[in-house]
Amino acid sequence: MKMRIRDLVNKAFEVSAEVRPTEVKRVVYSLISAENKEVKKSQTILLEVNPVDVPPYGLIIVGGYARHPLGNVITVLEDKPRLIEQPRKITKAAFHAWEDGKVEKGEVVGVVDMMLTKVVR
Numbered sequence: 001m002k003m004r005i006r007d008l009v010n011k012a013f014e015v016s017a018e019v020r021p022t023e024v025k026r027v028v029y030s031l032i033s034a035e036n037k038e039v040k041k042s043q044t045i046l047l048e049v050n051p052v053d054v055p056p057y058g059l060i061i062v063g064g065y066a067r068h069p070l071g072n073v074i075t076v077l078e079d080k081p082r083l084i085e086q087p088r089k090i091t092k093a094a095f096h097a098w099e100d101g102k103v104e105k106g107e108v109v110g111v112v113d114m115m116l117t118k119v120v121r
Contacts, residue, residue: 039097071097073110
């Protein structure tokens with residue numbers, strides 16, 4: 001029996017997964033600096049932010065548009081890594097500066113979109 005290359009590739013990459021329907025709700029949160037910090041142009045720093053609670057199954061997307069005149073948040077971090085099924089808390093943000101200056105406590109440095117998902121049974 002002859003098999004075409006396309007058939008072999010399709011067979012090699014067969015994946016089966018259980019897909020369950022979900023409900024999604026979107027919420028936007030501001031990331032507020034919790035400390036004063038000096039920044040230098042082209043430097044990425046770890047910045048403490050006011051805590052943002054992330055419920056179980058909450059998905060985080062960092063807003064790509066700049067919210068601060070000195071730079072932009074490129075990712076957020078938790079106090080310690082946890083599974084998506086567990087509650088989490090954003091406590092830090094990686095902030096990339098494109099100008100020298102000082103980020104002041106209480107300033108908005110970025111935003112996150114939180115997708116609150118729920119498995120529908």
